[in-house]
Amino acid sequence: YVLTQPPSVSVAPGQTAKITCGGHNIETKSVHWYQQRPGQAPVLVVYDDTNRPSGIPERFSGSNSGNTATLTVSRVQSGDEADYYCQVWDNNIDHVIFGGGTKLTVL
């Protein structure tokens, strides 16, 4: 199972960034999203398509429909500049699958 992400997304401060994750019938899977700032470990920001762990701002939201899952970051700040990865559990082969990652640049 392959997850496809755009290599980069750029957005001005205060605007909304949308990061997509494409996969065949991805809507049938639970999609999770991670933020990785430079030099740091990844952090879970959205799980099970739409849920936020405690401590993650409401500005981070997720959706999943058809062949595309989307992470939306509203009112983007300079601190949101990071790499973002989508992930699913492929229960056909019992493997974790990561997308290739998207670098979010705040202009």
Next chain:
Amino acid sequence: EVRLLESGGGVVKPGGSLRLSCAASTLSFSDYAMSWVRQAPGKGLEWVAAISAGGEGIYYANSVKGRFTISRDNSKNTVYLQVSGLRVEDTAVYYCAKDQEYLDSWGQGTPVTVSS
């Protein structure tokens, strides 16, 4: 919040071995599956292996199957990754992470460099 601390990384020659450890600061360690994920320099995240809470379910990425072994000692709140038959392309930061279907806590990683 679970804290995870990896150790055991280092520099090793091709064909060599290391044992990576990940200690968890939680009393309920035996309730959780655990995973290892690696990241080569300048590259994305690559899942390596996972082990169920009781240790009976073990899963590996195809790239490491037969060379890496994941295990856990619930009495010590620790998960291990024995990495053997190392190749240059195994050079990466190795992270342990809590759970399996999604990874809600991560350690800071331990670097492994494979070089002659």
